[in-house]
Amino acid sequence: MSETQTVEQASTRKVTIKAWRFNAETDYLPYTKEYTMEVGKDELILDLMNRIKWEHDGSFSYRRSCRHGICGACAIKVNGKAVLACKQNAIELLDMFDNDITLEPSSKKRAIKDMIIDKSDFWEKHTAVKPYVIRDIESHPQAETKQSIEEFNNFLDSDLCIQCGACHYSCPALEVNDAFLGPAALNSAYRFTVDPRDEAGDERLSITAELGSGVWDCVKCFECAEACPKDIDPIGKIGKLHNLQFVRGIAESNIATRHAEGFLRGMKKTGFLDEADIVTYSEGYLGMYKHLGTAIKMMKTGKIHWHSGIPFIDSIPKIKNLDEVQKLIEISQTNKL
């Protein structure tokens, strides 16, 4: 008995669903089990999980509650793709994967039982960005804080995050860097930093400016935007945080910020992207030695010239309307390191 009733018999499809099974209490290794069922066109992945539990094996375990995409409990992966089970149509995925789908936990290495994972790393990072409005709160206010529609729009739906973890467990930067705060926590940092009622924006920006854990360790792959079931676009917020660090003078001169500013430096000088100059600017001449191997490869393909990066030699030609570019930079630049 599925939650969403199936429509006409003709529109159902007989399929075999695979589920990743593991119980930390009793199993040494995970295994996959198959369940055959008729799937209707309006059924969701959560319906399929319920049917496995209710019609096949009561021990199949997963988190779930609201069943309409607002509580964030039921995020899992299907063939490696992050989905919110209660909002994901099953037939759509069956079509996408040629009727061969495996239900998996969001992060296999954190699995406790079947789809249920230990999310403590997610919550620790959430807490690390101080995810709450910080100020003295009047306990019996007689008026609301005024807020313009523009200020409201500036949240950019960052307040719609349901903490499902879909982006967090799809982020490749997090996979290789345990310290990285990850897209969900950074989205929260943005949400409170732009809140006109909050007074700790600079403190939060400093947290997200840390090398290793902060925004500079995002690799800009857009997996988070792809994974988010609420279309919040976490990477968009990460970009906004980058800018806010400069706007509010929080950014300190380090390899990451100089790398960002190096783009602008080159543009200002010639109107072109100067790859070698970025390295010189962000890492210094000694730092350049680290990249010699890459530099030689780039020379071979003509991306840089042999004398690129050597001072007093202009190896990059200038564009025609350089003065216009410089003017644009001048009026739009908000901060200089």
Add this chain to the structure above:
Amino acid sequence: MDVKIYEYDAVIVGSGLAGLAAAKELTEAGKKTAVITKLHPLRSHSGAAQGGINAALGAEDSTELHEFDTVKGSDYLADQDCVELMCTKAPETIRWAEHMGAVFSRDKEGNIAIRPFGGQSQPRACYAKDRTGLTLLQTIYEQADRAGIEVYDEWYASDIIYDDGKVSGVVAYNIKDSEVAIFNAKVTMFATGGNGRLFRFNSNAHANTGDALSIVARHGLPLEDMEFVQFHPSGLGGSGVLISEAARGEGGRLLNSLDERFMEKYAPNAMELASRDVVSRAIMEEVRQGRGVGKDGQSVKLDLTHLDPQIILTRLPELRELAIAFQGQDMLKEAIHISATAHYSMGGIPTNIDTQVQKNAAGDVVEGFYAAGECACVSVHGANRLGANSVLEAMLFGRHAGENMIKALDEGISLRKATVADADTCVNEMTTIKTSNGNERVPNLRNELQIGMTANAGVFRTKESLEKQLTLINDVLARFKNIRIDDKSKVFNTDLQEAIELGHMIESAKIVVVGALQREESRGGHYREDFPTRDDEKFMVHTYATMDEDYNVSIDWGKVTPGKFEPMERKY
């Protein structure tokens, strides 16, 4: 079994708006407080509220109008002193939430935006697009977290320690590893939400099995007005998932299969914005007369295609997504199919105006025991709740409960020491279910119960249908003793949890049905076809139902607190 005993000043079960508001106040006042939830706080069902939260903020509005609309909406069964408290404190409660960080939509002047809602004479629902509950839940959690609340998440509270008119904490087990613990406390609060899962066709989260209701009833304590179940007019056909009243508040129209705007017949003035019980009955009446739509003819159409698409895109974006995800209908282009869905329990654990739990119809209170939110019946909703009053009630009375518990603690309420034996009922329940080796399956029994409740104790009820359901419940109750679950492990045994929850569901269903049988009148959400009118002479009273050890339910009646509004005939 090794049972730990933790000692607290206060223990709160449930972490939605009511529980968290109380926990925040207690923690900030320096009281050692534990919050127990079977989910994570941010998964609580308060977050599912969509359309708004009421407060008389509009220039043309007044607290008294809010009170009148609430009392009229309740079909005059609400306690008017409680309604007055709620409506008076509503503006400061919304502003408190706003100051804490709630992301409300704004009007051009920068004030909190308001929209019209059903059964209200003025636009009064303050909203955050169509995710008002989400921003409120997140905000109260954020500030409670900032205050340093102690949360036991994914713990299942399965019993209270009740003796000699005093509650001294709860017994719970850790869902992660089945470890049982006693939370021994000076004051205890239930804020566990509703029991909408009793019905096959419902708008509720899987978690809403009403556990706390029967936990209380198992100790011989009464439940109030449980027969009053709200059926929300607009659940998505098929799944029952909610499409907020905001869809009608923003101008949505209801049409039958002949494309007639049928509300003209049932509520010529308020039309689609009559109170929920009225609109739900109208929808089901159209369906019964064969003017329904959808594959089984069980739905009607909700049409928003005449609205400016910008209204849908900026104020109802989640609703649009839901209709697309669940039934492939884009409200920008076509009418969506909806039907009345079980949504909210007006009844619950009886409390006085200060949220203290009552032990009888006379109003005597249990020492050290508080309740607020949907699991409680204070009662501000009477026989029918107005849209956007539930989140208000939860936040306001949750906070009020916190303040009252602080007061009780400051006045020196004592801790009655718990012993390991207090956990016996919980341990036995777990062991019995795990070792029971019968041939009944929990999902099958639950399904029979739910289908029966929707068919026999739903929008329309008769003596025959209710008696039929009572027989069905007694049958399910007997067969429940003969279940077998598949999962015997200690880790995240959700099979065990579903079985425990089913036990609670069967019992609270029985209390709903017995109350509905004895209330031979029609009032608010309770509609008896064999007694189609309101009978103030006999039934202007609250129902107090108690259950004995053999699950026999008996009914007592308690007084309704009158006020400035005299009962009148209810017309919209």
